[in-house]
Amino acid sequence: MITKKVECPKCKQIFTSSGNPGDTVRTPCPSCGLTGRVIFEKTFSSNISSENIAIEVSNLRKEYGSLVAVNNISFSVKKGEVFAFLGPNGAGKTTTVEMIESIRQPTAGSIKILGKDISTSFVDVKEKIGVLPQEFRSFERLTVRETLEFFSKLFKKRANIDEIINAMDLKDKENTLYINLSGGLKQRVGVAISLVNDPEIVFLDEPTTGLDPKARREVWEVIADLKNKGKTVFLTTHYMEEAEYLADSITIIYKGDIIARGSLEELISKYGKGHILHIKNCKTKEAVDVLRDNGFNVNKEHNGDIAVKIDYKERVLEVLSILRHEAVDYDSIDIRRSNLEEVFLQLTGARLSEEE
Amino acid sequence: MKLEVIWASFYTDLKSFARSRATLFWTLLFPVMLILMFGAIFSGFGETEYELVVVDFDNSTLSETFVNILNDTPVIKTDVKTINNDEILQYIKDNNIKRLVVIPQGFEQSVGMAAMDSSTVANISFYFDQSEQQSNSIVRSVVSSVVINLNMNISGGKDIIKINDIETISGEFGFIDFFLPGMIGFTIMQTCIYGSLERNTKFKKDGILRKLLTTPVTRSEWIFSKMLFQLVLSFISAGLIIVIGVVVYKMTININIWMILIIIGTNFLFTGMGMLISRFVKDEESAGMAGGVVTFPMMFLAGTFFALEQMPVFLQIIARFLPLFYVNEGLRASMIYLKTDDAIFYTVIVLVFAAFFFISGLILTKWKED
Numbered sequence: 001m002i003t004k005k006v007e008c009p010k011c012k013q014i015f016t017s018s019g020n021p022g023d024t025v026r027t028p029c030p031s032c033g034l035t036g037r038v039i040f041e042k043t044f045s046s047n048i049s050s051e052n053i054a055i056e057v058s059n060l061r062k063e064y065g066s067l068v069a070v071n072n073i074s075f076s077v078k079k080g081e082v083f084a085f086l087g088p089n090g091a092g093k094t095t096t097v098e099m100i101e102s103i104r105q106p107t108a109g110s111i112k113i114l115g116k117d118i119s120t121s122f123v124d125v126k127e128k129i130g131v132l133p134q135e136f137r138s139f140e141r142l143t144v145r146e147t148l149e150f151f152s153k154l155f156k157k158r159a160n161i162d163e164i165i166n167a168m169d170l171k172d173k174e175n176t177l178y179i180n181l182s183g184g185l186k187q188r189v190g191v192a193i194s195l196v197n198d199p200e201i202v203f204l205d206e207p208t209t210g211l212d213p214k215a216r217r218e219v220w221e222v223i224a225d226l227k228n229k230g231k232t233v234f235l236t237t238h239y240m241e242e243a244e245y246l247a248d249s250i251t252i253i254y255k256g257d258i259i260a261r262g263s264l265e266e267l268i269s270k271y272g273k274g275h276i277l278h279i280k281n282c283k284t285k286e287a288v289d290v291l292r293d294n295g296f297n298v299n300k301e302h303n304g305d306i307a308v309k310i311d312y313k314e315r316v317l318e319v320l321s322i323l324r325h326e327a328v329d330y331d332s333i334d335i336r337r338s339n340l341e342e343v344f345l346q347l348t349g350a351r352l353s354e355e356e
Numbered sequence: 357m358k359l360e361v362i363w364a365s366f367y368t369d370l371k372s373f374a375r376s377r378a379t380l381f382w383t384l385l386f387p388v389m390l391i392l393m394f395g396a397i398f399s400g401f402g403e404t405e406y407e408l409v410v411v412d413f414d415n416s417t418l419s420e421t422f423v424n425i426l427n428d429t430p431v432i433k434t435d436v437k438t439i440n441n442d443e444i445l446q447y448i449k450d451n452n453i454k455r456l457v458v459i460p461q462g463f464e465q466s467v468g469m470a471a472m473d474s475s476t477v478a479n480i481s482f483y484f485d486q487s488e489q490q491s492n493s494i495v496r497s498v499v500s501s502v503v504i505n506l507n508m509n510i511s512g513g514k515d516i517i518k519i520n521d522i523e524t525i526s527g528e529f530g531f532i533d534f535f536l537p538g539m540i541g542f543t544i545m546q547t548c549i550y551g552s553l554e555r556n557t558k559f560k561k562d563g564i565l566r567k568l569l570t571t572p573v574t575r576s577e578w579i580f581s582k583m584l585f586q587l588v589l590s591f592i593s594a595g596l597i598i599v600i601g602v603v604v605y606k607m608t609i610n611i612n613i614w615m616i617l618i619i620i621g622t623n624f625l626f627t628g629m630g631m632l633i634s635r636f637v638k639d640e641e642s643a644g645m646a647g648g649v650v651t652f653p654m655m656f657l658a659g660t661f662f663a664l665e666q667m668p669v670f671l672q673i674i675a676r677f678l679p680l681f682y683v684n685e686g687l688r689a690s691m692i693y694l695k696t697d698d699a700i701f702y703t704v705i706v707l708v709f710a711a712f713f714f715i716s717g718l719i720l721t722k723w724k725e726d
Contacts, residue, residue, distance in 0.1 A: 098566070101566075101569070101570050102569065102570070103566050103569050103570065103724060104724065105724065123572065126570060126571060126572045127572060129570065131567060133563035133566040133570075134563065135562075136562065136564075138562070138564070139564070151567075154573045155572060193567070203570075
């Protein structure tokens with residue numbers, strides 16, 4: 001709980017108001033009775049030095065009538081990192097990234113890109129960023145090369161188109177019309193378009209949504225390569241595997257609020273639950289009860305699979321011993337560490353996949 | 357086949373349909389509007405009357421009877437004027453008269469003589485603007501019927517009254533002279549409205565406009581480039597239509613500043629109209645239908661394919677509110693009939709319409725999301 005001193009805009013009376021970080025509390029003035037909103041900023045500690053900050057968002061808020069899509073969020077993105085903005089559909093990811101890209105007008109808050117406030121300096125900032133909007137489709141009847149050449153001509157600084165085509169592995173398709181490309185190739189072209197001005201920061205909004213696993217992998221490799229080239233990548237996604245595979249830093253947004261941030265390891269160690277032991281195709285119905293009776297946290301999954309949460313690896317032997325003692329029949333077992341799905345479950349009580 | 361599944365699917369479709377006001381309008385109300393409109397044109401609702409100017413130099417009982425019979429027909433409304441014989445052609449030109457009948461002095465006497473002497477006939481003159489071929493053919497056939505009836509009553513069918521057909525403006529004008537400028541106007545309207553709709557709905561849906569917002573290109577640069585393209589496209593299509601007119605139909609077409617100004621104005625006019633339409637429709641499908649509802653009635657009501665006079669009076673009034681009418685008339689006046697005063701008048705109106713729609717479109721459309 002935070003207590004804040006506020007001044008009534010009408011009678012200038014100074015009084016205190018209390019709320020939790022991230023809350024907006026409607027508070028009446030004790031003197032004149034005027035009711036106003038007091039915003040209690042939600043902050044996550046950032047250890048990035050100011051010269052290394054690529055993007056700095058402070059108390060960003062977006063309202064649509066009575067709906068609060070983004071609720072006073074603050075975060076920073078470090079130069080050269082892949083920053084994953086993770087959350088289920090409708091969490092506020094795209095609204096946030098589109099406010100940062102100046103596509104949407106924030107209700108409140110400030111955004112700085114490379115130290116420049118975008119509300120006053122976005123024209124300069126445009127030259128330094130590359131954007132792949134959500135569900136982007138380019139001009140259908142231009143070839144890949146023509147498309148890149150067109151977008152390149154919109155910028156003062158222009159990257160070498162041949163280099164981009166080669167880096168994106170589009171050489172074979174450079175003379176193919178955009179409309180004739182597969183979904184994965186279209187997304188690769190979308191990423192390529194975002195690089196035509198050799199940007200310092202690349203925004204990729206859900207770049208792999210709707211792609212098959214193979215195409216998704218291909219796009220991941222392209223994004224990983226961007227990081228190797230020193231670009232800062234702001235990646236919005238609702239795929240936890242994508243964030244796990246690519247991100248240096250993950251920020252989880254849920255219902256307009258940032259609920260966690262850190263590296264994958266930090267998030268798992270803070271919010272995850274050790275390891276998960278998967279017992280595949282367990283044929284003994286009593287196994288779940290037996291394990292629960294022994295104090296294990298057990299979830300029944302599909303096809304008779306059982307997931308047992310274990311705090312530390314050594315308890316695996318204990319589980320196996322119980323299974324052997326009770327003569328539980330199963331096909332196989334595997335053990336893996338907790339992932340973002342468990343982090344999200346721990347934080348929200350819901351599965352990320354269920355929220356989509 | 358599971359009835360439950362069929363019902364669920366049907367109910368989902370029904371709900372989706374009922375929740376889309378645009379779909380409801382275009383699917384249900386628009387066809388009703390069209391039926392009413394075209395029903396009115398082609399089924400005689402709000403009966404069509406053609407004005408026929410009559411100059412009666414005879415002022416006899418027979419000439420009055422002739423005029424009265426013409427006036428009693430449901431198709432013709434006579435307007436008797438007093439004009440000197442040598443001023444008739446000038447009067448037709450000055451007042452843009454489409455058709456006029458002259459009953460010469462001594463008409464009644466000539467009819468009496470012709471009834472007795474089969475070697476003589478009494479003539480009336482029918483002046484007509486050949487570019488108004490469809491409406492004039494209707495009026496001409498009614499006048500002929502009246503003359504045949506008179507011949508029948510007076511002489512039992514002998515041709516004692518004959519009609520001299522005299523073409524006005526120029527004998528070279530035909531339906532194609534009327535139609536070709538209309539087609540130029542219509543084509544420009546179509547390409548501009550649908551081009552504008554594509555830029556403002558499909559590009560929005562595909563994220564192209566959002567992408568452009570993040571690049572240094574300005575909205576005015578983008579719109580200007582698109583207008584330039586539309587202008588080039590319009591001049592190419594107008595040029596193609598003109599070439600066909602000249603080569604195939606041996607038309608004489610005048611290219612002048614008024615025609616060029618009208619084409620430029622038409623571009624801005626209908627591009628602006630496209631912007632306005634796209635401001636109020638959300639998706640591509642609705643935009644296409646909305647484009648149809650604007651272009652389709654204009655195609656028929658604005659004098660593209662047939663003259664306004666063939667339509668009921670109330671539709672003629674509606675046509676005066678349709679920008680394409682002024683485009684078509686302006687192009688005809690400048691390219692074909694060489695009526696400079698009319699060309700200037702219509703050019704000014706087209707440019708005023710263009711300014712209104714383009715500026716409104718610019719103000720009301722936006723790239724930024726809410």
